[in-house]
Amino acid sequence: xxxxxxxxxxxxxxxxxxxxxxxxxDGLQNEKEVVPLEVKAEFVRRLVxxxxxxxxxxxxxxPRWVPQLADAAELMTELGEAGRDLxxxxxxxxxLDRALELGLRxxxxxxxxxxxxxxxxxxxxxxxxxxxxxxxxxRALDAGLDVRGYLSMCFGDPWEGAVPLDAVVTAGRRxxxxxxxxxxxxxTIGTGTAGHVTALxxxxxxxxxxxxxxxxxxxxxxxxxxxxxxAGLRAGVTTFxxxxxxxxxxPYAKSATGNLATEDVVWLLTGLGIDHGVDLDAVxxxxxWMAGHLDRPSPSAVVRALSSR
Ligand code: MG
Numbered sequence: 001x002x003x004x005x006x007x008x009x010x011x012x013x014x015x016x017x018x019x020x021x022x023x024x025x026d027g028l029q030n031e032k033e034v035v036p037l038e039v040k041a042e043f044v045r046r047l048v049x050x051x052x053x054x055x056x057x058x059x060x061x062x063p064r065w066v067p068q069l070a071d072a073a074e075l076m077t078e079l080g081e082a083g084r085d086l087x088x089x090x091x092x093x094x095x096l097d098r099a100l101e102l103g104l105r106x107x108x109x110x111x112x113x114x115x116x117x118x119x120x121x122x123x124x125x126x127x128x129x130x131x132x133x134x135x136x137x138x139r140a141l142d143a144g145l146d147v148r149g150y151l152s153m154c155f156g157d158p159w160e161g162a163v164p165l166d167a168v169v170t171a172g173r174r175x176x177x178x179x180x181x182x183x184x185x186x187x188t189i190g191t192g193t194a195g196h197v198t199a200l201x202x203x204x205x206x207x208x209x210x211x212x213x214x215x216x217x218x219x220x221x222x223x224x225x226x227x228x229x230x231a232g233l234r235a236g237v238t239t240f241x242x243x244x245x246x247x248x249x250x251p252y253a254k255s256a257t258g259n260l261a262t263e264d265v266v267w268l269l270t271g272l273g274i275d276h277g278v279d280l281d282a283v284x285x286x287x288x289w290m291a292g293h294l295d296r297p298s299p300s301a302v303v304r305a306l307s308s309r
Contacts, residue, residue, distance in 0.1 A: 003306060004280075005271035016275035018239045019262060020184070020215060021052040023290075025059050025089055026259060027247025029066050033294050037071050041078045043290055044086065047244060050282035052262070056108065057086040060095035076102050087148060091122075093136050100143055107140050108148040109133050109180070113171040116159040117152060117188075130174050137178045149180030150217070154200065155192030165203040173207060182215055184241055187228065190221025190258075194231035201235040215239035218260045220246065220299075225260035226268055233274070240265055245287030245298035261300030263287065281306070 024044050028035055035043075040058075047055045057079065063070035076083045087106035090096045099107050111133065112118040115126040122129050133149075140147050153160075154168045172183050185200065197216065204214060216232045216239070218225040229240055246261035263283055269276045284306045287298045298304065 003309065005267060007273050008271060009273040013233045013272060013274060014236065014238045016238065017233070017269055018053055019265060019269075019276055019278060020239055020241045021047050021055045021244060021262060022217075022241050022259065023047065023055075023244035023247045023262065025056040025069070026241075027243040027245075029059060029061075029068050030248040030258060031068060031294060034068050034070075035293060037074055037078060039290075039293050040071070040075050043244075043286065044075075044079060044083075046286040046289070047283070048082070048086075050286060051278045052283070053277060055086050057083060057088055059089035059091070060098045061089065061091045062094075073098055073102065076104065089150075090136065090140075092132055093139065096136050096140055099140075099145075105145055106148070107145055108150060108184075109136060109175075110150040110152065111171065111175055112152050113163055113168045114153045114157045114160050117157055120159075121152070126171075130178065133175070134178055137180060141179050147180045148182045148184060148215075149175035149178075150184045150186055151175060152186040152188040154185040155187040155196055156189055158189055165200055168200060169203050169207045169209075172204060173209065176209060176213065181213070182239065183209070183213055184215040184217045184239075186217040186241075187219055187225075190219035190224065192218070192228055193224055194227050197228045197231035198235055201232065201237060211236040212238070215241060217241035219258050220260050220264075221258065226264055229260070229265055229268060233272075244283055245290060245303055246300040247287075247290065247294075247298075261287075261298070261302065263300050263302035263306070267302045 044057050058072040058075050059069045060072050090107045118126045118129045137147050218228045242262040242265045243259035244262045248258040266278050266280045287303045288307050291298045
């Protein structure tokens with residue numbers, strides 16, 4: 001028997017939500033282990049087969065920075081035609097060139113809401129990062145691709161501390177003005193809380209950005225991710241990033257958990273009666289399988305509960 005939460009909808013929430021699966025990219029790039037190409041390909045195929053509507057497959061960042069994903073081109077070749085509909089991260093024009101050569105149709109860029117993280121993560125000043133993205137995004141759009149924009153440090157920065165709402169809105173609008181279709185607001189260090197989510201989404205709406213343009217990307221470092229999803233749902237957001245099994249340690253805190261687990265958000269949405277299209281048992285089985293390859297258990301509460309039955 002499949003364990004499921006009792007279905008009790010909450011009035012006023014969206015009828016359907018898109019889970020944007022980031023495990024193969026955001027998860028594996030932050031794992032210590034370098035996973036073999038065949039295992040990565042199987043991971044992606046299993047997630048797609050489990051009904052996840054969007055699976056971000058890899059990143060074309062330079063292997064010097066992210067050796068875990070040095071096989072990005074080989075992976076996309078291995079995935080073949082089915083892989084062309086899966087988004088990939090492209091840090092700059094060189095990454096875009098590689099995505100175009102492979103005939104990919106969806107790319108994402110990764111920006112920082114703060115000066116310090118732009119410098120540390122992108123080797124660019126805050127302003128220079130937008131100068132770097134401008135030709136990347138323009139060329140991608142001209143080639144008929146769609147572009148997602150990630151914005152990190154939206155709820156706090158480990159060096160700068162609090163990040164003002166209007167600074168996040170300003171950075172987000174710069175990405176949207178460059179042409180990104182969807183903006184994913186990242187709580188990179190997991191310090192955000194529910195009221196903060198409500199206020200940040202409202203600040204974007206007040207600045208003329210519809211909730212349909214926004215996605216939310218939470219980390220469970222402080223145990224707030226699902227509470228923050230609930231706040232996002234109440235604000236009308238319908239896209240949430242999640243990582244199968246909660247893959248991806250937080251690079252800033254060694255023992256902390258990182259990405260919100262896909263299974264945990266599926267459990268919440270199922271209980272609320274919100275359509276998500278995901279086969280929970282299939283994702284759990286995939287995460288258990290991947291945990292075997294990584295030789296450590298999934299940090300997801302739902303994976304633990306369902307796999308120990
Ligand atoms: Mg993440």
